[in-house]
Amino acid sequence: MGSFSIWHWLIVLLIVVMVFGTKKLKNIGSDLGGAVKGFKEGMKDGASDEAQAPAAGQVTNNAAASAANADKTTIDVEAKQKS
Known part of the structure; x- marks a missing residue:
């Protein structure tokens, strides 16, 4: 049951x-x-694409800034559980 031969x-x-x-x-x-x-x-x-990554990193930082501005309009709500 070892290895298979060429015939197998x-x-x-x-x-x-x-x-x-x-x-x-x-x-x-x-x-x-x-x-x-x-x-x-x-x-x-x-x-x-990795060689061009520093230029893409600058775009990501701008996107992060936009996301931070969007968070200022977010309303935080606490959910209550029905009893």
Whole structure:
């Protein structure tokens, strides 16, 4: 019950090909490859966005100031429980 031999993997591969067919497996492979490629591009875009992060930090500070001004108009109410 240790490790599987090459014959076990060939039998599993044969069963998978018989169940799904080669066309379906080809489509799954190309979809998976496209997803990996998109992920790598997204990681590269994320790295370039981090280089521009200081400019975005200034916008965040302005948004925080706007939120502080909005809090001045907030009414604080205490909820009472029905008995």
